[in-house]
Amino acid sequence: MRASSVAGPSRHTLQRCFSTSHTQAAATAATTTDAPAIAQRRQTRTTLSQLSDLGSTQTRASAWHPREMRTKPPSPREVTMSHLIAATAHVGHSMAKVTKAYQPWIYGTRHGIAQIDIERATLPALRRACRVVRDIVRNDGVVLIVGTQKDASPAVIAAAARMGSHGFHVTTERWTPGVLSNAPKILQRAIMGSMDDYIAQHKSNAAIGGQTAARDSPFADVNSEPSPSKLASQLLQPDVLIVLNPKNNLHAIREATALNIPTIGIVDTDVDPRIVTYPIPANDESLRALELIVGVLSKAGQEGLKDRKLLTDQWERDQVNHARRDKVKRRMAGEGIEAPREVQEEKARAEIFDD
């Protein structure tokens, strides 16, 4: 929603070319909010936009801005080595701190700093993690992104939002220990607040004829309403945990591992990569690298969401068709008319596949 096309020479350069009275006015306009000041600023903007045709064709709209890492990240198919190196994802820590298990992923050293092998380690790992996220979202899973660095919040929130109702985040404050392993106690209040929603969800699922438990559980029973403790400990748990700074969130990783929840993590050279299921070897201190990686993962999740939507739409259409066909079948059975070929075929198929 920014005004387009402030191109060519910079605003400051052009303002310096103006007359002294104009610059003085511009100086006062820089500090006040009343009508003359607003008019002054707008006049400057109009003049600059009129002069923009004299400059280069590169405009604010066409040039890349760091905020685009958050708003328009590359998709898993588009991300390249260049993206990662430009984001300084290859810079590790000193060679003395490199953990043993990380050794295969080091490309070399530069000024005593370990350099991560982007081509052979980071990119394949990133693509693998993207596939995991995509397939989990496609299978109606819940993705939880944990990124507790202070500046990471906007990127993490945008990434979770891209996955719609499947994306969740822990970002503004620290990870509360026990959220997964002691969920009935820690999440009790949060669940009680939305109990009506969960009962409604359960009822609509039961009406469709499906099940509600997310995990293999002998207690999954369509007829009974889910209790808050069952919701907390079974039904509302995430299916994958993406940790953007594993060094500071070991509690989260430990809880997920104990509950057999797969974890994806950005591991730096001083972290043991074996603590997470799908390590992505990259620099965890660079905000740009973090935004790039979480953006790419969220785009994969978005893809999975699209696939799921396609399939559920198709399923809904099938439901309508099945219902229509059932109606026709019943009517025909009632009237004693021989079923058409399609219906006969379907009957035969059902007999074959239903045992």
Next chain:
Amino acid sequence: MAASAMASSSSSALLRRTVIASSSRHCASTSSAARLTATAQRHNSTSTSESSSASFPRPLPPLSKLTSRRGREPAPPSRIKPTTPTFFTAKPTYISLVLKLQSLLEQSRSLLQSADILPRDAKPPTTEEAALYEAQAEIAAEGGDMASVSMAKAMQKVQRQSPWKKRVEMSEGLGLTLSASQYRQLATSLTTLSRYNGLVQLHFAGNGEAPTAPHLGGAAVDQGTKLAQEMQSTLDEHRRDLGLNARRGDGFTTKSGVDEQGRIWAVGGRKDSSARVWIAPVSQATSGAEESQLPVGDILINGSPLSTYFTRQSHRESIVHPLRLVGLVGQFNIFALTSGGGHSGQAGAIAHGLSKCVVRYFEEKVATEEEGSVKREEWEKLRAGVRSTLAKDGVYKRDPRMVERKKTGLAKARKAYTWVKR
């Protein structure tokens, strides 16, 4: 080499040995393919009947199968998911509110800057400026002349605005217990947001008076209108409901009021004593014979006259002291009920309650006059003078001194036992 390091067998063996993973007997599964296959196997139900309650959703068919009409399997219904993205923070409503306030702040700042209303990298408007803009926005909404708003009036209006909800009230609204620092963060964010609210309402609430930027497109204008509505509703939602005290001149919220018969009451306290004090102005025209005499107000405490209840002169004087300061001795009939503590405490409590009554009396006088009239300004001057006099003396403030507790190892609060050399 790198690939082998990430191979299933070595990573699974290593995982079992790591300290962090050792707490779980069932380690995280191996490679991605194996994981998905394992999941599929564990979840795959051979039975095609969908009424089987223990079965899991069958893995969705690949997209290629959609092209053929036959062999298409229905997708399973949605699993239960948490309702808000902040569910796993354990305080979802609080975090959601913090993020909402941050986002509203960012949106309003960027919108105002792109419309050239605020210069780039501007500080938020000061409280006075914000008050002026809010007043202008209100008048513009009613269709009046914006230039008629004066700074003084704007400040008055802002002062009459209620402050934010108290911590307990806000906690109830969010459904969890807020700590002091969490409440402080919310209150600060709300205050910062309210400083931009005036400008946003003035320029984007669709009042028609203030022209929006010509270079902004229609979409930006719509966004501005939506933002203005959301900001106003969010701020109003978190304002404290002052109730009866809402129409006071300065948002004063002490416990005092007016009862049905027009008597002013207030509550006072000192040490362990508390007092409820009622005052009523002595009517000037009582009887013809006493017109020439000065009016004398009666003072009743727990049903007894002052002289009976308080025998000590200093106690009696401390009770009358607030009236003496403002020159209204004998102008009011005073009735007080006290309990708790001793004589001095009760006397101090009555004095405190009485001074609050007197201030409240003048506030009521101000409130009954028409706004903007000369009389109202006169009463307002009197009220301000009375309040400042009583406050300067200290009788208007609840004396916070309480009996200090006895400590272990000391004879009393401060008195120590006699020191013995050996």
